Amino acid sequence: MSQIQSQPQLRRPAKSLPRRIENAVLSVLTLAAALVWIFPLYWTLVTSIRSDENVAGNTSLLPDEFRLQAYVDAILNTRLLTWYFNSVGTAVIVTVLVLFISVLCAYALSQIRFPGGGLLYGVVLASFMVPAQTLVVTQFILMKDLNLINTWAGIILPQLIAPVVIIVYKQFFDSVPKEMREAVVLDGGGEFTILFRVFLPLNWGITTALAIVTFIGVWNAFFWPFLVVTSENMMTIPVGITQVNDAFGVAYARLMAVAMLAALPVIIAYIIFQRRVTEAIMISSGVKG
Amino acid sequence: MGVRLSSVAKSFGSFRAIEDVSMEIPTGSFAVFVGPSGCGKSTLLRMIAGLEEASGGQIAIDERDVTAVEPADRQVAMVFQNYALYPHLTVFENMAFSLRLARRPKDEVNARVGAAARILQLEEHLQKKPSQMSGGQRQRVAIGRAIVRQPKVFLFDEPLSNLDAELRVQMRLELTRLHRQLGATMIYVTHDQVEAMTLADHIFVMKNGHLQQAGPPLVLYDDPDNRFVAGFIGSPAMNFLAARITARAGSRVTLSVEGSDHPFEAEMADASAIGSAVEIGIRPEHLRIGSAPGLAVTVDVAEELGDVSYLYTRTASGKELVVQRQGSRDRLDGTLVHLSADPKHVLVFNGEGRRLR
Ligand SMILES: Nc1ncnc2c1ncn2[C@@H]1O[C@H](COP(=O)(O)OP(=O)(O)O)[C@@H](O)[C@H]1O
Ligand SMILES: [Mg+2]
Numbered sequence: 295m296s297q298i299q300s301q302p303q304l305r306r307p308a309k310s311l312p313r314r315i316e317n318a319v320l321s322v323l324t325l326a327a328a329l330v331w332i333f334p335l336y337w338t339l340v341t342s343i344r345s346d347e348n349v350a351g352n353t354s355l356l357p358d359e360f361r362l363q364a365y366v367d368a369i370l371n372t373r374l375l376t377w378y379f380n381s382v383g384t385a386v387i388v389t390v391l392v393l394f395i396s397v398l399c400a401y402a403l404s405q406i407r408f409p410g411g412g413l414l415y416g417v418v419l420a421s422f423m424v425p426a427q428t429l430v431v432t433q434f435i436l437m438k439d440l441n442l443i444n445t446w447a448g449i450i451l452p453q454l455i456a457p458v459v460i461i462v463y464k465q466f467f468d469s470v471p472k473e474m475r476e477a478v479v480l481d482g483g484g485e486f487t488i489l490f491r492v493f494l495p496l497n498w499g500i501t502t503a504l505a506i507v508t509f510i511g512v513w514n515a516f517f518w519p520f521l522v523v524t525s526e527n528m529m530t531i532p533v534g535i536t537q538v539n540d541a542f543g544v545a546y547a548r549l550m551a552v553a554m555l556a557a558l559p560v561i562i563a564y565i566i567f568q569r570r571v572t573e574a575i576m577i578s579s580g581v582k583g
Numbered sequence: 584m585g586v587r588l589s590s591v592a593k594s595f596g597s598f599r600a601i602e603d604v605s606m607e608i609p610t611g612s613f614a615v616f617v618g619p620s621g622c623g624k625s626t627l628l629r630m631i632a633g634l635e636e637a638s639g640g641q642i643a644i645d646e647r648d649v650t651a652v653e654p655a656d657r658q659v660a661m662v663f664q665n666y667a668l669y670p671h672l673t674v675f676e677n678m679a680f681s682l683r684l685a686r687r688p689k690d691e692v693n694a695r696v697g698a699a700a701r702i703l704q705l706e707e708h709l710q711k712k713p714s715q716m717s718g719g720q721r722q723r724v725a726i727g728r729a730i731v732r733q734p735k736v737f738l739f740d741e742p743l744s745n746l747d748a749e750l751r752v753q754m755r756l757e758l759t760r761l762h763r764q765l766g767a768t769m770i771y772v773t774h775d776q777v778e779a780m781t782l783a784d785h786i787f788v789m790k791n792g793h794l795q796q797a798g799p800p801l802v803l804y805d806d807p808d809n810r811f812v813a814g815f816i817g818s819p820a821m822n823f824l825a826a827r828i829t830a831r832a833g834s835r836v837t838l839s840v841e842g843s844d845h846p847f848e849a850e851m852a853d854a855s856a857i858g859s860a861v862e863i864g865i866r867p868e869h870l871r872i873g874s875a876p877g878l879a880v881t882v883d884v885a886e887e888l889g890d891v892s893y894l895y896t897r898t899a900s901g902k903e904l905v906v907q908r909q910g911s912r913d914r915l916d917g918t919l920v921h922l923s924a925d926p927k928h929v930l931v932f933n934g935e936g937r938r939l940r
Contacts, residue, residue: 473667476634481681481732482655495671 335557342550349546364547365555368538373526374552377534382559384449384519384530385512392456392508393501400463401489405475415464422457430521437522448522449530453512459504462577466500467493503574506567510560531556584646585610585768586631586736591640593626593792600626602792603640608770608785610645613762615771617779618789618815624772627789628738631770632661645735660729661738664745666721668713668728674700675709678727699730702764719750730765739771743778755781776816780804788812810936813864819893819905821864821930828859835926838863842900843878845921849929853939861939862932867893867907869928877921880904885916896920 309317341349344359352358368374402408403415433452442448470493478488494501516532523529526537535556538549564571586608593601601623608614616624629635631642633654642650649657669677675696682692700706703723713721722742729737739758743751759782762769773779779786780800788795788803788811796808800816807813813821829846830837838861839846847863855861871877872894880896883903894906894915906922931939 471665471667473663473665474669476632476654476661477663477667477669477728478680479634479654480632480659480661481728482684483680487684492669492671 338550338553338557341546342548342554344547346545346547350544364545364551367545367548368551368555372538372548372552373529373534374531374555376527377529377531378555380446380449380528381513381530381532381556384446384453385509387446388450388453388512389505389509391450391454392459393505395454396456396459396504397463397489397494397501400460401467401485401493403460404464404467405488406485418457418460421455422461426455427517430518433518434521442522444523444525444528446528449519449528452518452522453515456508459508462500462504466497470496499570499573500577502567502570503577506563506571507574507577510563510571513560584608585612585644586614586770587641587643587646588627588631589641589643591627591630591642592638593623593630593635594638600792601630604789604792604794605640606787606794606797608768610768611766612784613759613769613771613782614785614787615773615779615783616787616789617773617776618795620774622789623792624774624789625740628661628740628770628772631657631736632659632738633657634661658735659738660732660734660736661740662722662725662729662742664741666713666725666745668721668724670713673710673712674705674716674724674727677713677724678731680728681732695731695733696727699727702730702761703727718746719754722746722754726761735768737765737767737769739769741773742771744773744775751778758782777818780816786816788815790815807930808938810862810864810932810938813930813932813938817866819867819907821866822870822904823862823864823932824902824904826861826863826931828855828857828861831857836931838929838931840878842898842902845876845878845923847878847924847929848926849931850926851931851939853931855933855939860934862936864930864932865924865928867905868909869924870904870906870922871924872906872908872915872920873923875921877923878904879919879921882915882918882920885914887912894920896922 340355340357342364343357343361344352345361345363348359399418403411403418429452437443437448437451440448442451474492474496475488478492483491514532515530519530520533520536523533526534529537531552535549535552538545538552584607586606588604588606591601591604592599604627616627618624626635630637631644633649633652637650640650641648644657644659669680672680678696678699679692682695687695696709697706700709703726705720705723705727708716708720708724713724716724722745725742743754746754755778758769758771771778771782783800785797786800786803787797790811796803796812803812803816807816810823814823824840824847826838826840826847828836829839834850834852836849836851837846838849840863847865849863878898880898882894882896884895886893886895890909892908892912894908896904896906898904904922933939
């Protein structure tokens with residue numbers, strides 16, 4: 295086999311002046327957009343390290359104080375650690391269950407011929423068109439009838455509906471050449487061998503990406519946990535933040551400190567998995583778009 | 584018998600991909616299914632593997648009816664055209680996959696993979712991933728994965744068609760050696776009749792889901808049953824001319840060719856009526872060039888290959904005939920020559936394309 299490797303271009307051709315101006319303008323615009331995006335985060339941070347007395351009416355853009363009192367208060371005087379525990383627990387469980395259920399569903403839809411398979415996939419696609427909000431009332435009544443209000447199960451179960459994950463996995467499995475499956479069959483492997491020892495390892499990137507997107511989605515979920523949980527002990531962080539407000543009057547510094555702590559795992563996850571997150575968002579929005 | 588098919592059929596919905604195919608493949612032979620694209624060769628192979636369910640008939644391997652047996656339990660191994668290696672596993676793990684699934688002891692796995700790697704000269708590559716290997720090496724890994732399973736029957740579906748021409752010739756030789764070394768039954772699918780001729784000891788020619796003829800390569804070459812086999816086997820292909828039976832003397836018939844006053848003669852016991860329209864077939868190497876009498880043709884193009892040359896000629900009515908010439912090198916481009924053939928090399932086919940013997 296003669297494989298001709300093309301040399302990477304070592305020197306870029308010099309860019310023309312209009313081209314450079316265009317690039318500069320684009321850079322400035324991108325930077326401006328980034329600033330707009332990051333400002334709330336910055337403002338949250340700045341506010342959270344002020345003292346409560348200093349917050350009201352303070353319009354100074356620069357940090358004029360550095361106090362961690364709000365953080366200490368948040369941790370000591372709110373149920374933040376409990377909410378953290380609830381958030382981590384429910385988010386991990388939802389992520390694991392969503393991936394597991396969806397991967398099995400997608401595999402069956404993609405690889406196994408069975409009566410009603412096409413119809414079932416139609417149902418998955420259709421459920422993808424239904425906005426989650428329209429289901430909320432029914433789901434709430436269901437959870438109430440099942441006595442799951444104020445429980446993890448109540449938070450978790452409705453969030454397991456994840457047609458996007460099924461669709462992404464199905465498209466992935468559809469794209470695997472059928473000989474791959476047949477090779478495993480001839481080697482003596484069954485469906486679970488095909489799925490877990492060959493198909494998924496073919497591209498762990500997809501699973502990682504879907505896990506990140508699902509986890510962030512559940513971590514940030516507010517509406518449903520807010521409805522299904524009334525007891526402070528069962529709240530997740532986004533719901534808990536509303537309690538900081540209620541319990542302390544308007545305590546902006548503390549509120550912002552809780553918000554910072556709430557965002558922390560997502561920020562860390564983003565920094566660690568930066569590339570994967572971008573990929574993940576592209577994969578799942580590719581389906582949506 | 585290594586593999587026996589009895590009246591095997593396969594339909595996809597209303598489309599009949601394989602119709603009533605029966606064949607016997609002796610143990611230890613190298614069988615090749617050959618035919619144009621879409622004739623059902625792969626389907627037939629996949630039915631032997633168990634990857635497609637037969638719509639009718641029986642399949643037996645080593646005299647055991649496997650028609651309803653799971654693919655993994657048929658003791659067959661398959662090498663796919665696109666290799667279908669597991670890209671996330673190393674070469675060693677690829678070859679060991681089936682043994683590990685069967686929970687064979689570690690020593691045995693190492694020994695069997697090691698032996699296969701030695702045969703295929705893959706020993707230095709065992710820790711590589713398929714993506715780090717060339718096409719030819721990947722092909723070897725795919726074959727290695729089959730060898731490790733020690734199957735009764737090896738199935739190959741166009742395994743060389745993704746390789747470049749030079750490597751294909753080399754791998755062809757290696758497959759022949761491998762077959763000799765392992766002594767296992769091998770079934771090989773290709774659309775390339777040269778591959779079929781060079782590899783096979785038994786060729787099965789297929790067309791439109793039907794088995795056309797089965798036999799050793801040279802038997803198919805010298806003594807085809809029908810016009811399709813005659814035209815498919817051999818390169819350049821056999822020449823065909825429309826003709827009419829005009830006289831018979833014992834087993835010798837005289838065949839007049841349209842637009843030519845020179846008749847051909849053929850040996851034929853078949854009692855077809857005088858005057859019936861037939862087609863005659865003559866291989867390029869059996870056409871002799873001479874001066875009159877003979878079939879007058881003009882030489883269009885002469886391809887000189889050194890040892891042989893191919894003359895592309897045309898009759899007065901525009902019919903193209905290819906002539907193979909050996910030894911002589913004088914230029915004949917544009918000249919008028921006369922062609923004749925030994926009666927024993929003139930084959931006769933009736934209107935349906937069946938050979939008249
Ligand atoms: N799974 C299938 N569904 C429907 N038609 C098929 C299927 N597999 C093969 N065919 C058809 O059967 C015929 C034979 O196919 P195949 O055995 O792949 O031919 P080839 O001789 O080129 O290997 C083709 O016309 C093909 O389109
Ligand atoms: Mg084929």
